[in-house]
Amino acid sequence: MLDIAVAYNRYKFLGNEFLTWLWFMIETDQSSFRQHDPDLVSLTVGNRLVLENTHNNAKETVTIKGDNASLEEGLVALTKGAAVTEIHLSYKTGAQTWKFSLKGESLNISNLKLPETGPVETPDDLEGVVLEKVYLIEKVIGLVNNLFSHFIHLRVSDTWQNQTVSRIRKWATSN
Amino acid sequence: MGLLSSRMSITRYQVTGQLNGSVHETVYQGLKQHAIPKIEDDGSEASVGWTSFETPYAPDFEGYSFVFGTDMVFALRIDKKSIPPKLIQKHYALYVAKRLADTGRHYLSGNEKKSIKDHVVNTLVQRIPATPNVYDLVWKYDTASLWFFSNLKAANEALETLFIKSFNLQLIRLFPYTTADRMAGLSDKERDVLQKLEKSGSEE
Numbered sequence: 001m002l003d004i005a006v007a008y009n010r011y012k013f014l015g016n017e018f019l020t021w022l023w024f025m026i027e028t029d030q031s032s033f034r035q036h037d038p039d040l041v042s043l044t045v046g047n048r049l050v051l052e053n054t055h056n057n058a059k060e061t062v063t064i065k066g067d068n069a070s071l072e073e074g075l076v077a078l079t080k081g082a083a084v085t086e087i088h089l090s091y092k093t094g095a096q097t098w099k100f101s102l103k104g105e106s107l108n109i110s111n112l113k114l115p116e117t118g119p120v121e122t123p124d125d126l127e128g129v130v131l132e133k134v135y136l137i138e139k140v141i142g143l144v145n146n147l148f149s150h151f152i153h154l155r156v157s158d159t160w161q162n163q164t165v166s167r168i169r170k171w172a173t174s175n
Numbered sequence: 176m177g178l179l180s181s182r183m184s185i186t187r188y189q190v191t192g193q194l195n196g197s198v199h200e201t202v203y204q205g206l207k208q209h210a211i212p213k214i215e216d217d218g219s220e221a222s223v224g225w226t227s228f229e230t231p232y233a234p235d236f237e238g239y240s241f242v243f244g245t246d247m248v249f250a251l252r253i254d255k256k257s258i259p260p261k262l263i264q265k266h267y268a269l270y271v272a273k274r275l276a277d278t279g280r281h282y283l284s285g286n287e288k289k290s291i292k293d294h295v296v297n298t299l300v301q302r303i304p305a306t307p308n309v310y311d312l313v314w315k316y317d318t319a320s321l322w323f324f325s326n327l328k329a330a331n332e333a334l335e336t337l338f339i340k341s342f343n344l345q346l347i348r349l350f351p352y353t354t355a356d357r358m359a360g361l362s363d364k365e366r367d368v369l370q371k372l373e374k375s376g377s378e379e
Contacts, residue, residue: 011352013374081376106350108326110184126229130243133178134313137322141187149359156361156368165375
């Protein structure tokens with residue numbers, strides 16, 4: 001077992017590659033996500049995408065913000081070798097929508113906005129609301145876990161280097 | 176930000192090991208023993224301890240009130256005194272001026288200045304109340320997972336330290352490597368490949 005701090009820094013790139021792959025999959029093969037989450041109606045990039053390119057110890061960061069922002073600049077950055085380091089996502093199942101950001105290096109979830117839950121008006125309401133919130137959080141954590149698990153199986157297979165990397169490059173250059 | 180906030184941040188953990196005896200009773204004892212003190216210690220700059228989710232400013236774990244369905248929900252509280260630098264500067268300047276006037280000297284030695292600064296900080300720490308920060312957590316004992324509602328480094332480190340001290344169980348933070356290694360169900364062969372992975376561009 002690697003030291004935790006060493007493992008964190010040594011494998012940061014895995015999280016960034018996961019987010020890059022996730023963006024590619026969202027744009028090209030979203031229907032395949034349903035095998036990991038049958039309730040999923042859509043998963044889309046939200047209002048923030050951050051990419052980073054590290055070359056010869058120099059770091060270039062591209063941040064795209066805004067609800068209807070064009071992601072073209074991000075695609076250009078990808079063709080130059082950048083990877084996604086942070087992505088804001090909108091996840092829908094039926095009438096419910098979750099919005100949240102994922103960081104590549106930590107896989108931390110931030111800015112998570114859950115679907116509406118009932119108000120806490122009396123102490124008796126609290127337990128029900130807590131259980132509902134926990135259920136809704138579990139949905140989003142389950143989604144992230146399932147997608148990451150799918151990614152990591154692909155990443156340690158030959159398919160990643162033989163097919164996926166070139167598919168991602170082709171997608172980035174053709175847009 | 177916590178479980179009932181409109182927007183939340185979550186750091187995910189895996190809990191390693193099992194508790195001996197009744198889970199709820201063992202957790203209750205750990206929480207009680209390491210609860211945030213109800214009476215503020217005037218002299219310390221920070222105190223860290225467990226508190227209850229429902230009443231974070233009056234910790235109460237009686238009747239296993241931290242149990243919600245199959246999960247346990249409670250909070251980490253960090254009470255910290257932060258003295259504004261300008262306040263230290265003001266009191267320091269006043270103290271130095273008084274010392275110079277009292278002694279009739281024109282300057283103070285480095286050691287004297289340091290001792291005055293320490294004295295000023297210690298005096299202010301006694302007088303300033305601590306600001307409480309509450310971070311909720313959900314512990315799903317059945318699946319050995321824990322969600323901590325903060326991404327702040329200092330809060331996460333405080334959680335990891337207090338958790339092992341209270342329950343004798345270790346928390347493993349789930350970031351890309353640990354998630355891949357522990358949660359993704361990789362075979363031994365796949366795990367070997369994982370150990371040797373390099374950034375995609377650098378493999379070519």
